[in-house]
Amino acid sequence: MNSTATSPVPEATQPLLALRGLEKRFSLSGDFLEQLKFKGGKLVRHQEHVHAINGVDLEIQRGEALCVVGESGCGKSTVARTVMGLITPSAGEVHYAGQRIDDLSTKQLLPYRRRMQMIFQNPYASLNPRMTIQQTLEEPIRLHHPDWTAQRVKDKVNEVMQSVGIDPDWGPRYGHEFSGGQRQRIAIARALAVDPEFIVADEPISALDVSIQAQVLNLLMEAQQRHNLTYLFITHDLAVVEHFGTRVAVMYLGRVCEVAPTATLFARPRHPYTQALMSAIPRLEDDRPQHIRLEGEVPTPVxxxxxxxxxxxxxxxxxxxxxxxxALIVTDDGGQVACHAVEEGRI
Structure with a gap:
């Protein structure tokens, strides 16, 4: 045997999810005929795109909760949907447990669909109004376990409903009969029904009343402990990040500005944009930094x-x-920041 041959990296030591140079552009120009314009007496093709995400590099380790934050339109939800295969990237790669998955066919993706699940922002839109709760929760189980008996499927549904605080007797009822918080619990139960290891949560509490948000957030944290889940958690609420996240990635206009452990980011933000975000959090301490007011307008992603x-x-x-x-550079406190001023020691 050749002693210099390299053995494959064990799956357990790899990042569970890795994004490499991920980009997504959405066309604003319509079809080919709509792109044709007369300019200077000549027929030219004019194309415009929304540059939603632009060269995103991220890694998520097993068992952690990576929170992605940033203002509206920065590309957070586009990253989430691209990771889940709901959107095809324009460039770059998505790797799951060492396997590239963004170029797989629907059939090849099926095993990963069970391991990766998503919780959407709006519980009023994410549940099929024509299906009972029982049918909603049985559907993914039957898809991924076609060999299971009807009784085994029913037992699994009862188990997952109880795990998220839902009475199994609710099964015959429809989604419109429940409140927003109850619907989101049902959506979480649907994600957990196939025993995934990775969950993308796209602002799962932003559409809920504040009184319900903490309950749903605690439920997600309990599920993480019970099922050893890994989260990609999309949010704009920095209070949620401080409570929930293991690490934080800050995005601005489709790019990652800074990535750091949660405690490090809140104690010592390095990127000027992150510093401005952190200064806007209401605090009671007298020694908190002054609010940083950013000048100018956010550029258009077009x-x-x-x-x-x-x-x-x-x-x-x-x-x-x-x-x-x-480029993202590693900082002395274990984070990463994309800033020339930090790299040069100017700030």
Whole structure:
């Protein structure tokens, strides 16, 4: 045997999910005929795109909850949907447990569909109004376990309903008969029904009353402990991040600005945009930093600025920031930041 041959990396030591240079563009120009325009007496093809995500690199380790935060339109939900295969990336790769999955066929993806589940933002829209709760929860089980008996499927549904605090007697009822918090519990039960190991939660509590949000969040945390789940948690609520997340990725205009352990990010944010976000959190402490007011408008994702996408609003921007896209570099506290000013020691 050749002693220099390399053995494959054990699955348990790899990131559960890895995104490599992920990009997604949405066309604004319609079909081919709509793209044809007369310009200077000539017929030219004009195309415009929304650049939703632009070169996202992220890794999620087994058992952690990675929270992705940023303002509306920064690409958080597009990342979530691309990871789950609901959107096809324009460029880049999605790897799950060491296997590239973004280029697989529907049939090849089926085993990963059971391991990866998603909880959507709006519990009023994510449940089929024509199906009872029993049918809603049985459907994924029957799809992934066609050999199970009807009784075994029913027992599994009862088990998962009880695990999220739902009375199994609710089974014959329809989604419209429940409140938002109850519907989201049903949506969580549907995600857990096939015993996944990875869950993408796309703002799962933002459509709920504040009084219900904590209950659903605690339910997700309990499910993580009970089932050893890994989360990709999309949110804009920094209070939720501080309570729920293991690590945090901050996005701005389709790019990742900073990635760091939660405690590190809240104690010492490095990127100027992250610092502005953190300064906006209401605090009772007298020694909290002053609120940072950003100047200028958020650029449009149709016409992205050159260089660092944040340079137009950053007080530390210089010529290099306007011309060169910053790469994520590892910081001394174990995080990553994409900022020329941090790299050069200017901030």
């Amino acid at each position: 016409h992205l600025p050159s260089g660092c996408v944040f340079h137009g609003r950053c007080p530390h921007a210089d010529t290099r920031c306007r011309e060169e896209v910053p």
